[in-house]
Amino acid sequence: MLDENNAQCPVARALEVLGDRWALMILRDAFDGLRRFSEFQKNLGLAKNILASRLKLLVESGLLALQPASDGSAYKEYVLTEKGLSVFPVVVGLRQWGERYLFEAGEARSELFEAAKGQAIETLQVRALDGRVLGAEDCLRRVVRHG
Template sequence: MQKKDFSDGPCPVARTLGVVGDWWSLLIVRDALNGVRRFNDFHRGLGCAKNILSSRLAKLVEHGVLRTVPASDGSPYREYELTEEGKGLRLVLLALRQWGEDNLFEPGERRTTAVDRASGRPLAPLEMRDADGRPLGPDDVEVRAPAP
């Protein structure tokens, strides 16, 4: 099946999915947020084929989510580092995580937990709010088409 290109479309969700919409890319970003920097470490942790990993890493670099930097140990290798744009995906992954916690796990089932690094306490659920801070439910939000 041919993928449709949404890179010029008016929908931010479609454009974003064009960059990070496949599951390998989001898992690469997840691992990078957790400190993974080297190709072999991504490969070992994810277990995907090397050609797929290489392709996804190149795409994430091309779109400014990751950048390559000299290896931190001074070796001749290159490492992958999240850009500020890439770090901004933490909120997206947190939203996916919280949805999964609410909908894909049985009570008491073991799972990883996102916590505040300083206190070690679990994070509060994300919520939508309007520009003035009023909480919004799913039915309180609509997406409007751009003016012609």
Template sequence: MVRRTSLKEADCPVARALDAIGDWWSLLIIRDAFSDVRRFGEFQRSLGVAKGILATRLRNLVELGVLEIAPASDGSAYQEYVLTEKGRGLFVVVAGLRQWGEDQCYEPGEPHSALIDNETGQPVGRLELRSADGRVLGPLNTTVRLAASPSTKPHGGA
């Protein structure tokens, strides 16, 4: 069996994020958690994943602080997996993957699900990356630069 290379110390934040939550089972668990799936059996029914794989992914997501284990909301003896603030921060990632999948992974006219705004009942607008002044940005309008760490002091200053 080939050993997976860890990217948790990589210079690139995309690589680090993929190391943490980049396998498809983890992202599908997170997707389901946004749809209020909370219990082990519910995740297993929804995903059709083997119990061992599901248990490993859930344990990893709890260790990463994406999910937390909480007492069952119905007062039963079960435990539930609940998104943390860190986990809820992945909503825009899952929504972006959903929109990309809608655009790129279906034939024209093929039915698929859509993300709906609960207040209006309308499909959610397209995600866009915007500059600080509101301009829409694409790959040709951006550059990746190494950011100074919070503990780094600027040169020549106090």
């Protein structure tokens, strides 16, 4: 539960859902096409009770939806919703930061490539509406009301 100081902060609210390591790893696997509980469990090596609780949170938060299996079997599948798909740039940003700072030269790692052309993807950047690249020093935070 967020305190008064953090209730207006979008980062704090996002971390309520995405701040758990396993939540992001499940979403990463969902972006890679995994859909079934057993696939997530096998790929992550996560205890079934922990996986079940994280999947439940992601469904309750609207990032994943539970639906009948696409192959017509009795199984259920977890599919990304529009809200879940919109987390993709967050996962890519974490991936790119990790690639840059957390691996030694020559150390094996996975990388993300554009599927259609097989090319590396551009590093994410924060940009102004006119296209200029912005750093933290170029931005300010303020409380606004929408709606």
